[in-house]
Amino acid sequence: MNDVASLAGVSRGSVSNYINGKKIKLDTQEKIKEAIAALNYIPNATARSLKTSKSNFVVFILPTVNSPFFSALSYHMQQELQRYGYKMILCNSNNRSEEEIEYIQMANTQKVAGLITMSYAEVSNLIATDIPLVSIEKRVSDKVPLVIADNYAGGQLAAHTLSQSGAKHLLFVSKNPVKNISTIREKSFFDYCNTHGMIADRFIARDIPNFVDDFQEFILAHIQDHQFDYDGIFSDSDEYASDFYNILIREGIKIPNQVQIIGFDGARVYARQKINLSSIKQPTDKIAEKAVEKLLLQFNGDNKNISLDDQTFLPVSFEQGMTTRVIF
Amino acid sequence: MNDVASLAGVSRGSVSNYINGKKIKLDTQEKIKEAIAALNYIPNATARSLKTSKSNFVVFILPTVNSPFFSALSYHMQQELQRYGYKMILCNSNNRSEEEIEYIQMANTQKVAGLITMSYAEVSNLIATDIPLVSIEKRVSDKVPLVIADNYAGGQLAAHTLSQSGAKHLLFVSKNPVKNISTIREKSFFDYCNTHGMIADRFIARDIPNFVDDFQEFILAHIQDHQFDYDGIFSDSDEYASDFYNILIREGIKIPNQVQIIGFDGARVYARQKINLSSIKQPTDKIAEKAVEKLLLQFNGDNKNISLDDQTFLPVSFEQGMTTRVIF
Known part of the structure; x- marks a missing residue:
């Protein structure tokens, strides 16, 4: 200097x-x-941040980046933060709360500008109160704004779409434990089926590493004369839905002619390309936009717009892939 | 305290x-x-790091996380760092050198333990000399260890595999600009074809946002009587290979019966699942393992094992998907 x-x-x-x-x-x-x-x-950024007590880094804590949904969300989060001159530090907690806590400590001591978290641990008491914070998908505490997709509408939309495209015997598939948003997706799916008098079963794989074997066993037990007992499948996850797709195809079942499948998330593998699996799409771009908006409000000290019960539900949509019939 | x-x-x-x-x-x-x-x-981590002059954070700079390859690599990097008690901060430069420079400044001033970069900018002069550094895929300087897949072997393996599974008229596809590792993948593919007397053409789309239209136009111009002029396609990227796959399928070409396709990277969308597109697989787990090993050597001050020309080439492998015939 x-x-x-x-x-x-x-x-x-x-x-x-x-x-x-x-x-x-x-x-x-x-x-x-x-x-x-x-x-x-x-x-020297540290020297500067010690003077001004803030940096232009925002920490984003995710359980993993190794899935299209989290990849897409982190992409949009960075784009959105960049629009306002902030940089993103992506911290991948690998679903371990100890990891999350260490990242939060770092955020506290390094005086980052803010924190956006999809944390699954109970960490609200660990976060310095002067760090602006936004949570996505799961509520950190009742003092922190929450941005979340409308999961209830998603389950309903899946059942409605399968029904409209002619499916009569529905199946919900997932893997244990079914909790948090998965519970909501399942409940709303069955609520729709009950209201509309549709038959619907559920199959939940065990919480074991090779849980796909459970899917396989279930499918084999329900195929007779080249016909699968169900003609409409919904999963709370694109991952499990694609497992079902792969096994059914391998067993010679025609999709979408014999069985239609809808997953959840609708994230693309490559941003430009169409999805193969029909899915309930979460608006990753809008989630990022809203989360950053809620963070910026706190930067500006404009807390009067953030109530103690600030929740933003963002609409989901059905995205047509190749696993459902086209309805005209 | x-x-x-x-x-x-x-x-x-x-x-x-x-x-x-x-x-x-x-x-x-x-x-x-x-x-x-x-x-x-x-x-207080800052107070501690000011005393001990190091933290247990390692910064990993990637051009993007929004692709299966980068997602898988960052997943393995975190797992590998965790084995040795280090935490990963993922910085996504979005291919912009200004972004990279800001992340490197942060790494310098926050006294992180080390830096692993897939940086594409010329940044070697910006990095504090006392920060242990490893580069992946592209050489930062001749004083920094490089870990890279054997891209030359990859192009050869693609041509060899297409040839063994009966393809006679090969095509290399990519998008401008073809540079760095892409050049190597292309060169080795053609080297193999030349050595083995195989016919091979190339088609490179323009560097425009809707470059897939160029792929589409090329494909339509080369389909006659439900036959595509080429029966073996190799791309330096799974992304472009899957573009070709999607367009050919849409035009009624049977894959792999009429046309076989091999991409590059071989990263899975979900770690447990098989790939659909046959591909030359980069060993993301081994790349992470080697990069962390080279970093730890520097932490231990064991620089005698790092020569000025330290390069580690890791073997690639062919991964059978559904776009090449099974060779018995």
Whole structure:
């Protein structure tokens, strides 16, 4: 900083003010800018953040990035943060609360600008109260805004779509434990079936590493004369839905002619490409947009717009892939 | 810290020593441990890192996470770092060098333990010389270890596999600009074809957002009487290979009967599932393992094992999907 001040012919204080974004004279600004460029000077972010008590980093805690949904969400989150000049630090907790806690400690001590979390641990008491926080999908505490897709509408939409495209004997498939949002997706699916007098069963695989064997066994037990006992399948996850798809195809069942399948999430493997599996699509772009909006409100100290029970439900939509019939 | 010292009945210095991992008496350790648990005390990581000059965070800079390959690689990187007690901070540069530079500045000032980068910018001069660094896929400088898949072997293996499974008229497809590892994959593919007297053409889409239209136009111009002019396709990317697959299927071409397709990367959408597209698989697990190994060598100050020209080439393999014939 001394070198910059010396080359620019201004005081060290002026350089410090410039770096910290304080108001200084226009010609002084220009001189400092040129000196910084000439010296390839990089301001010390820690020193700066200790002065201003904030950085432009936002920590985003995810359970994993190794799935299309979380990949897409983190992509949109970064794009959205970037629009407002913030950088994203992606922390992948691998569904372990100890990991989450360490990331939150880092966020606390490094004075990041804010925290967005899909945390599944009970961590609200660990977060410094002065760090703006937004939760996605699962409520951290009743003092933190929540952004979530309308999972209840999603289960209903899946049952409705299968019904409209001619399925008569429905099946809900998942894997133990079925909890949180999965419970909601399942409940709304069966609520629709009950209301509309549709037959619907459920099959839940055990919580074991090779749970796909359970899917396989169930399917084999329900195929007779090249016909599967169910003609409409819904899963709370694209992953399990695609397991069913793969096994049914391998057993010679025609999809969507004999069996139609709808998953949940609707994230694309490559952003440009169409999905193969029909699915209830979560609006990852809108979720990111809303989460960042709720965070920025807190940056601006505009907490009056955040009630203690601030929840944003975002609409889901049905996305036609190749596993449901096209309804005209 | 004062509260912990007071409750444990030990000096503040002992608590500080305990937190910083210095040797203290066993019974003192126990007292401090209990006091920390009772008070739910979280040591200030910044304060600790300022004292010890290092943290247990490793920054991993990726161009994007929104693709199965980068998702899988970041998953394995985290697993591997965790084995040795390090946490990963994933920074997604979105292929912009300004982003990378800001992340590197953060790494410099926050005294992270190390940096692993798939950076595409020229950033070697920006990295503090005392931060252990490993590069993946693209060389940062000749002083930094490089871990990379054997891309040359990959292109050869693709041509060899297509040839063995009966393809006679090969096509290489990609999108402009074809550079770095893509150039190597293409060159080795054609080298094999030339050596073995096989016919091979190339089609490269323009560098425009809707470049898939170029693929579409090319394919339509080369279909006559329900036959595509080529019977073996290789792309340097699973993404472009799956574009070709989708268009050919839509045009009624049978795969793999009429046309066989091999992509590059071989990353799975869900870790447990088989791939649909046959591909040259990069060993994401081994890449992560080797990168962390090269980083740990530097942590231990064991630089004598890192030459100025340290490059690790990891073997690729052919992974059978549903787009090539099974060879017995």
